[in-house]
Amino acid sequence: MAVTGCVCHDISFDELKQIARESKSSFDELSKKTNCCTGCGMCEPYVRLMLRTGQTSFEALPPHEAEHVITEAASADS
Ligand code: FES
Numbered sequence: 001m002a003v004t005g006c007v008c009h010d011i012s013f014d015e016l017k018q019i020a021r022e023s024k025s026s027f028d029e030l031s032k033k034t035n036c037c038t039g040c041g042m043c044e045p046y047v048r049l050m051l052r053t054g055q056t057s058f059e060a061l062p063p064h065e066a067e068h069v070i071t072e073a074a075s076a077d078s
Contacts, residue, residue: 008039013056045069
């Protein structure tokens with residue numbers, strides 16, 4: 001089953017991509033604006049990948065890969 005959006009806040013990665021593009025938002029700004037990634041947090045690695053690659057539909061990542069995406073993004077931000 002493909003991962004295509006933030007389930008907690010019922011917003012697709014396609015919608016998030018459009019909002020990010022129009023507002024030129026960073027991950028933090030996009031999260032503040034839409035509340036994405038502020039519920040269970042499971043969508044965070046996908047939203048970060050979407051911002052980086054433009055991809056909006058993903059195979060589910062194994063937990064260690066999802067963690068790696070977040071860790072990598074955090075170190076890039078600092
Ligand atoms: S799926 Fe996005 S916060 Fe839960």
